Amino acid sequence: MKKNYWATKKDKAFYFIPDISGFSQFVENTAIEHSIHIISELLDILLDNNVLNMELAEIEGDALFMYIDKDISFVQIENQVSSMLNAFQEHLKKYEHQRICNCGACATAINLKIKFLVHKGRLDFIRVKNIKKPYGQDVNRIHRLLKNDVPLDEYLLLSNPTLEYLEIDAEGAEFIKIESKYDIHILPYYYKALTTYKTTTERAESKDIIQIKEKADFTIEQDIKLPVERVFELISNFKYRKLWDTSLTEIEYDEGRVNRPGANHTCIIGSRKMQFKTI
Known part of the structure; x- marks a missing residue:
């Protein structure tokens, strides 16, 4: 049997997770089936708006785990967040004005929310047979930050290493700092509402x-x-x-x-x- 082996790079990468939330637990069959379809459509739309051409490491339920090993700026990250966010919300409008199904999933799809997490860290891989995935401490770190103390449903979250690497003035960029306890470690991170990334468009009637x-x-x-x-x-x-x-x-x-x-x-x-x- 082949053993797992590591392919380690000393370079660092930006890890990026867009995470969808807001579906309740449905017991009616149509709602379960349609909730899967709706999430699938939304994940497709997020990938279609991957303007930085980040690598997709994995689809994790209602989230995408992505990374890029190139140096990028905060403005580029903001552009990606804005593109994904507005395409996401534009698609949800179809479930408010164009749906014909009244199952729980379709009726509440308009209430879905999205958050974005960014972390700068070491890029290591684990390879099993022909499958290669990012692995290690920094991968664990961004996933831990999915469970955080941010008091908002929709936000952009930057880990402390990301903020420091990009040399962002947290106060000037309207980020709020939080420190949360994870196991025995205290992790600082920064968040801001997505309001500034939303484009205001008039609601158009469906053709x-x-x-x-x-x-x-x-x-x-x-x-x-x-x-x-x-x-x-x-x-x-x-x-x-x-x-x-x-x-x-x-x-x-x-x-x-x-x-x-x-x-x-x-x-x-x-x-x-x-x-x-x-x-």
Whole structure:
């Protein structure tokens, strides 16, 4: 059996964690399924706004663990935080104005929050077979800082080594210092609210919300003897379509996304394919 071995670099890296929070524990099946889809979409959006091209070390539940071994400035870190934050919030607006599902996850998605943590430390790796991951004291340190005493839901947190390395004037940059006890160690860190990184945009009406004023080309009618909430789920959730539409041979759609206005799907009836958009 091959033993684990270390590939150690003396250089230091910036460790970066965007962490999403705010989902309650759901017991209803649709809410659990949709909460997974929503978090998946949001993590995709965060990665799409990784303007510093940081390496993704791991997806950790509702968080991304990332790092970069290049020297970067505080302004660059702020740009990344701003880009991710505003894309994150813009996407959440869709669950406020464009959702068609009323499950617990979709109904409360707008309440999701995000925080960002940055730590400057030594970059060591552990390698097991073909998997290589950052490892060591500084990796432990940024993960410990996820559990902190910051009295806010959304914030940017810098470890003390990060603040010192970047030579940031904490007071001038509106950071507040906290010292928390971790095991037998006292770790100082600094935080600030994300208010300054939010762009103010007017709420736009969705172009995908369409009022139908003329008769449809064809309609499907079914009698379904179930409570109205269950009927709504059967109609709006594509995976249940074949349970009540007996004419349908197959339906193709993105199983990793929640159906909402603008979502596309393909209905296959025999050899015919029909393209649809949810409105």
